[in-house]
Amino acid sequence: MTNPPYDVIIGLEVHVQLRTNTKLFCRCSTEFGNPPNTQTCPVCLGLPGALPVMNRKAYELSVKTALALNCNIPNFTKWDRKQYYYPDLPKGYQISQFDLPMSENGYLAISSPDGEFEDKNVGIIRAHLEEDAGKSMHDEAQGLADTRIDLNRTGTPLLEIVSEPDMRSAEEARAYLQELRLLLTYLDVSDCNMQEGSLRVDANVNLHVHTETDEKIATPIVEVKNMNSFRAVERALHYEVKRQYEIWQETGNRIGDVPKQTRGWDDNAQLTRAQREKEESSDYRYFPDPDLVPVTITNEQVEAFQQQIPELPAALREKLVDEFSLTPYTADVIVNQGPEVVAYFQSLAEHTGDAKQSGNWVQGEVLRVLKEEDWELSEFPISAEGLADLLKAIQQGELNNSRGKEVFSEMLSAGTSAADAMAALGIEKVDDSALEDLCREIVMANPKVISDVQSGNEKAVGALIGQAKQKNPNVNPGQVRQICLDIINAL
Amino acid sequence: MIDLSATSLLAKLQSGEVSSEEVTAAFLDRINAVESRVGAFLKVNSESAMQAAQAVDKKRRSGAPLGKLAGIPIAVKDILCTEGEATTCGSRMLEHYVPPYNATVVEHLLASDAIVIGRTNMDEFAMGSSTENSAYKPTSNPWDLERIPGGSSGGAAACLAAAMAPLSIGTDTGGSIRQPAALCGVVGLKPTYGRVSRFGLVAFASSLDQVGPMATTVEDTALLLETIAGHDRRDSTSAKIDVPQYTASVNSPLENLTIGVVPSHYQDGLDTEIESAVKEAIRVYESLGARIKEIEMPHAQYGIATYYFIAPFEASGNLARYDGAHYGYRTDQQTMLDELSEEANQTDGAGESPLVRMYRKSRSEGFGSEVQRRVMLGTYALSEGYYDAYYLKALKVRRLIRADYDSAFDQVDCILGPVTASPAFRRGEKTNDPLAMYLEDLYTVNANLAGVAGISLPCGLTSENLPIGLHLQAAPFQEEKLLKVANMYQSATDWHTRRPEIQ
Ligand SMILES: [Zn+2]
Numbered sequence: 001m002t003n004p005p006y007d008v009i010i011g012l013e014v015h016v017q018l019r020t021n022t023k024l025f026c027r028c029s030t031e032f033g034n035p036p037n038t039q040t041c042p043v044c045l046g047l048p049g050a051l052p053v054m055n056r057k058a059y060e061l062s063v064k065t066a067l068a069l070n071c072n073i074p075n076f077t078k079w080d081r082k083q084y085y086y087p088d089l090p091k092g093y094q095i096s097q098f099d100l101p102m103s104e105n106g107y108l109a110i111s112s113p114d115g116e117f118e119d120k121n122v123g124i125i126r127a128h129l130e131e132d133a134g135k136s137m138h139d140e141a142q143g144l145a146d147t148r149i150d151l152n153r154t155g156t157p158l159l160e161i162v163s164e165p166d167m168r169s170a171e172e173a174r175a176y177l178q179e180l181r182l183l184l185t186y187l188d189v190s191d192c193n194m195q196e197g198s199l200r201v202d203a204n205v206n207l208h209v210h211t212e213t214d215e216k217i218a219t220p221i222v223e224v225k226n227m228n229s230f231r232a233v234e235r236a237l238h239y240e241v242k243r244q245y246e247i248w249q250e251t252g253n254r255i256g257d258v259p260k261q262t263r264g265w266d267d268n269a270q271l272t273r274a275q276r277e278k279e280e281s282s283d284y285r286y287f288p289d290p291d292l293v294p295v296t297i298t299n300e301q302v303e304a305f306q307q308q309i310p311e312l313p314a315a316l317r318e319k320l321v322d323e324f325s326l327t328p329y330t331a332d333v334i335v336n337q338g339p340e341v342v343a344y345f346q347s348l349a350e351h352t353g354d355a356k357q358s359g360n361w362v363q364g365e366v367l368r369v370l371k372e373e374d375w376e377l378s379e380f381p382i383s384a385e386g387l388a389d390l391l392k393a394i395q396q397g398e399l400n401n402s403r404g405k406e407v408f409s410e411m412l413s414a415g416t417s418a419a420d421a422m423a424a425l426g427i428e429k430v431d432d433s434a435l436e437d438l439c440r441e442i443v444m445a446n447p448k449v450i451s452d453v454q455s456g457n458e459k460a461v462g463a464l465i466g467q468a469k470q471k472n473p474n475v476n477p478g479q480v481r482q483i484c485l486d487i488i489n490a491l
Numbered sequence: 492m493i494d495l496s497a498t499s500l501l502a503k504l505q506s507g508e509v510s511s512e513e514v515t516a517a518f519l520d521r522i523n524a525v526e527s528r529v530g531a532f533l534k535v536n537s538e539s540a541m542q543a544a545q546a547v548d549k550k551r552r553s554g555a556p557l558g559k560l561a562g563i564p565i566a567v568k569d570i571l572c573t574e575g576e577a578t579t580c581g582s583r584m585l586e587h588y589v590p591p592y593n594a595t596v597v598e599h600l601l602a603s604d605a606i607v608i609g610r611t612n613m614d615e616f617a618m619g620s621s622t623e624n625s626a627y628k629p630t631s632n633p634w635d636l637e638r639i640p641g642g643s644s645g646g647a648a649a650c651l652a653a654a655m656a657p658l659s660i661g662t663d664t665g666g667s668i669r670q671p672a673a674l675c676g677v678v679g680l681k682p683t684y685g686r687v688s689r690f691g692l693v694a695f696a697s698s699l700d701q702v703g704p705m706a707t708t709v710e711d712t713a714l715l716l717e718t719i720a721g722h723d724r725r726d727s728t729s730a731k732i733d734v735p736q737y738t739a740s741v742n743s744p745l746e747n748l749t750i751g752v753v754p755s756h757y758q759d760g761l762d763t764e765i766e767s768a769v770k771e772a773i774r775v776y777e778s779l780g781a782r783i784k785e786i787e788m789p790h791a792q793y794g795i796a797t798y799y800f801i802a803p804f805e806a807s808g809n810l811a812r813y814d815g816a817h818y819g820y821r822t823d824q825q826t827m828l829d830e831l832s833e834e835a836n837q838t839d840g841a842g843e844s845p846l847v848r849m850y851r852k853s854r855s856e857g858f859g860s861e862v863q864r865r866v867m868l869g870t871y872a873l874s875e876g877y878y879d880a881y882y883l884k885a886l887k888v889r890r891l892i893r894a895d896y897d898s899a900f901d902q903v904d905c906i907l908g909p910v911t912a913s914p915a916f917r918r919g920e921k922t923n924d925p926l927a928m929y930l931e932d933l934y935t936v937n938a939n940l941a942g943v944a945g946i947s948l949p950c951g952l953t954s955e956n957l958p959i960g961l962h963l964q965a966a967p968f969q970e971e972k973l974l975k976v977a978n979m980y981q982s983a984t985d986w987h988t989r990r991p992e993i994q
Contacts, residue, residue: 042590042591042592045817046812046817047572047590047591047592047818048572048578048580048585048588048590048693048694048812049571049572049578049590049594049689049690049691049692049693049694050592050690050691051689051690051725051726051727051728052727053724053725053726053727054727081808083807083808083811083873085811085814085850087816087817087846090812090816090817091811091812092808092810092811092812092814093808093811149816149817283874283875285807285808285870285873285874285875286878287804287805287808287873287882290696290697290698290728290805291694291697291727291728292727292728293727293728
């Protein structure tokens, strides 16, 4: 397969709703899902005379996030009015940040454990804070073409994270989003729920088409909106790349030849459509908001926030490989589950003293159950200590791995300790001399096996293991094998 | 009784000589007698004021603690939100708008047990200098009913001059307290930016707007400022600076007073009678032992031009919310839809969306021409490509003007000068000449641009018996000094005691 004759250029703008109790400029609740217009006040309704007062908590969460994205935090930032008319924007302007954002010049590292793309740092141009608009609900179903406005969301703090156009494929874009969401989860700054709109993604995409003379020609940039899942982002980008190349072949339009277009992803039809030009002009007449004072932060305060940042995914992956000897793949799986699973693993490894065994059990059994039951780790009934007891019993040969899994299931369903579950399943350690007696009895009852082994076919002893297990299900197959061989060889 | 100052009335109320009910009834009677000729009020609270007065009297009899203004009637400019009372800003746009909350200043007044006697007329959204831009009615100057009272706090000044209220609340963005105070012969103070909360003051130009006290004496002005000033956590721009007891110090003269005089104030264009009245005031201060020092304000001449960029920039944003979507005036839906469908027939369906048409018509019909002029000016000057040339340049000049003040106040305690270039003009005289109207703010805008404090007090009458105002300005948060210096003048003169005969 030959490479396509173009590079894909993707930049992402991600809006993250910050986890604050109250809105950015008033004290209304930010809770999701309440009846329309029940979380409003004169400030977020934009009533005459009302004034905004900044919620410092939102700024602090933004600083933490920006630091985790390796951004610079200027000592001074200010608020600007982005002016346009829309019914879900009651003031006629959105309070945002224009030329002096609260952070800039960062990056986020992305990698692909299965080698879809090379590891890279995606640049972050800036992350700035702004207030959310309300929601317009177009009620065309009733044939009235009415639009109803819910202003509960108006004024909720949003962090807009703008990447450089550094992504070269839909897969990279998806990896960026997944890594960003994971980072936000570790920082505990957002719910990151795309369905509830707490994480929204717009993509800017175009192509650099290669010519025969090895030139690269940039095609017009298209902004893609309305992508409601990471899968939708990936599909929309694939679609858009294909569409743009076809348009290029038809029209030869270069960047600047046509105005920047906005297209919406239709997940049902699996295609993008040009969106009707907004009712607003693109000239937002940004203007410093005279109702708000600039925000200042000292280097010492920035440093204090830096100290509050927990271990982040990239560092944790490295740690699990370097200090716990996990494979990069297992480390990735565990870290991608979030900080609670990582902590569970670390505790398990500490108690068992065997990180590899612990990693395999977390990855294999614990995560399987979480997925099947659709549980959060907090709902998982077996503590790390409890699971460690089982793993230690396995280490000590009290039972083998597959019996261990049966015990694990029993612990889950009965909610009991490893010891109780093993007892319930009749698993007890077989006494050494009893085991020896059992093996001698079976060996002697199988002269064919004896002669096979004696003539050099050690594998023949396998037939004895099954017989031993039938007589006592608690025997350790490896031990049985070795004892039987010893007996035969001593004959 | 209606000729007494608020301070005197308070003394009589406290001694039990009169009741608030009697005081309030006296002012309501006066309103009944002259308001039809003056037109200072958009709403008179006849009933609720009497009820409030009775409640304060009862509270006083019970011995309960009373607020600073207990039982004193006060008029409030119709731009301060008052819960449950229509707050129109002199605009059709807000004709039926009833706020669900009180402005901080209104809360201070209610907590002080003042009796809110009515809401005063104003230029629409405080844009104007004559109160002719009110969507509802003009207000007459009580000294000459053919003349304007100034603006935008025209009703606020006129009701004092006509003795319809002893105290009044105004707002000042470029001179809107001081100019009408001068033209009506009363006292008006524009506090330092940040001294009084703007929460609930319907915004015109946020970085310039201040609420301030108006009264007939400096002492009353001090009393009212003391009541309304102070930090408010609901206004990020309000200052966390303690409020002095202005009334405690207002009667002590300022020792070693140095007054600054700006020679360029007395150039062509200043009415000669005003010039001689102001110069006479300088002599009064000299006789009181003040040192007079000439100072330069080299950038003052750019004040008007700068103001008429900055105020419209901010106004164009602040007034964007009046779009007919959520509250306030909305164009008639049926008429609009008929109009659109008729147009669609002619243009094959192309044309404006109903939403855009709703915005356009609601704003065109709801705003008067001066408001539209300033919104368009601000919108244009903030458009792409003009930002640096207009906004950034205006900001630079603004900083230079502030620097002029800073260096002046290194040398002098107060700057003295005229408030207006001419006395009150006749109604309609400048209606068709917006630029001439804008020059009404010539001597006052710089205080707003620099954020300093300024006061206007009566200092004479013209040969046509029209009041002349004296302008004193002091450094930020030096209201205490400003009030002392103003009161030195009033203690030595009697211009503030003159009242018009209402024809
Ligand atoms: Zn609110």
